[in-house]
């Protein structure tokens with residue numbers, strides 16, 4: 001195809017066309033007779049609630065799985081046979097949230113890893129590898145030094161390396177699966193500029209995100225899936241946010257009001273207290289969260305917010321300062337000790353610290369509460385199942401089956417199982433790190449409602465986030481920037497002030 005043809009969105013040419021695709025896993029129908037039509041040269045959003053079937057479609061679109069029925073066309077021709085990986089790589093690539101860049105290798109090596117063809121099948125010359133990489137990065141205007149070790153790149157730069165790698169195989173259709181999940185505000189804006197620039201160079205994108213404002217900012221078209229089925233597709237500028245949410249949930253969108261609980265009793269004492277807490281990424285942190293109160297600890301990437309939260313949960317040992325729970329000093333550096341002191345938490349990385357894939361939803365959700373499920377070390381299966389069902393209902397986990405393996409759940413539902421475990425033991429202090437990352441609009445509400453629930457049961461809740469929606473649930477917000485608390489907000493605030501504080505800038509009054 002000529003570059004000129006690729007540059008102009010052409011209604012006749014399709015980067016991808018999926019027709020009548022169905023896919024079943026055991027008893028789960030992940031996709032039922034869905035279709036998708038992505039025009040060449042556009043950024044096309046794919047949205048849907050957790051478990052709607054988006055990842056399953058991506059695995060089919062990238063040739064990792066075959067559909068049970070239906071057809072896939074890429075660039076106007078039928079998709080290659082599953083075994084022909086090379087042919088797939090030339091047509092389509094997906095940049096996943098969990099990046100595949102190898103930290104130990106240089107950018108150049110990452111770009112051409114396992115590709116002897118670089119030097120006509122002969123031994124790779126390092127000089128040639130560097131030159132080829134520099135050429136590739138320059139062609140796509142990616143300002144990255146090919147000699148850099150990948151470990152020294154930011155998440156954003158690693159994403160660009162993955163995109164460049166896809167383009168170097170010849171693919172002009174790139175799927176971005178929640179690309180902004182680990183970026184801060186300025187990183188998101190830079191990514192958008194990059195995507196727009198690549199689009200003008202003839203690259204087509206399928207863009208998956210739970211952040212609806214991103215869809216309106218970046219994408220031309222959108223396709224909505226719900227419960228494994230196609231619901232609608234259309235131009236983004238012809239859709240309102242409400243219509244989109246309704247298409248995703250199948251319900252009328254609720255009127256948004258102030259979701260905060262009444263707040264702590266003025267005389268309430270106890271809860272969580274941090275005094276002069278200092279660690280590798282933060283210093284001089286003073287913070288109090290009273291029982292019944294929800295406090296936001298906000299900050300962008302590199303602010304130190306997660307490190308502070310991890311100190312409270314026992315995942316990190318601070319260098320100085322104290323953590324007090326209900327008036328008692330907490331000896332830092334041990335998760336079981338923090339748990340015994342009454343701390344429940346959702347870790348920032350559910351894969352590393354959260355979920356045990358091989359166990360069921362029920363086992364994962366109730367593993368911290370054996371004492372509630374039986375006596376003398378014996379767990380009553382009936383009580384466990386009932387307890388798990390209660391948590392599944394509170395968090396709106398799909399499928400609502402405690403016996404389902406957690407590893408088989410969609411990403412967002414795995415996140416909800418981790419949250420279920422955090423609240424299972426009625427913690428005195430609940431710490432939620434990026435709790436709604438990867439979670440759909442409606443599930444965000446149920447997840448944050450559990451924080452409200454916890455305050456009603458007397459918990460002090462700390463929400464650690466850069467998501468303004470999460471902060472709507474907070475009575476107070478403390479913003480950290482480069483490890484220091486730079487601003488405090490009480491009761492009412494303007495979101496722009498919080499964003500400015502997270503970015504380390506001051507807004508002028510005019």
Ligand SMILES: Nc1ncnc2c1ncn2[C@@H]1O[C@H](COP(=O)(O)OP(=O)(O)OP(=O)(O)O)[C@@H](O)[C@H]1O
Pocket residue numbers: 025026028029030048049050051052053054055056057398399408409410411412413438
């Ligand atoms: N390997 C598997 N085995 C069993 N069930 C699976 C498997 N992969 C996916 N499923 C099921 O298929 C359904 C669709 O999941 P999928 O991961 O495609 O959803 P999603 O739209 O990507 O959700 P999320 O936004 O949470 O990532 C879910 O019910 C999930 O449990």
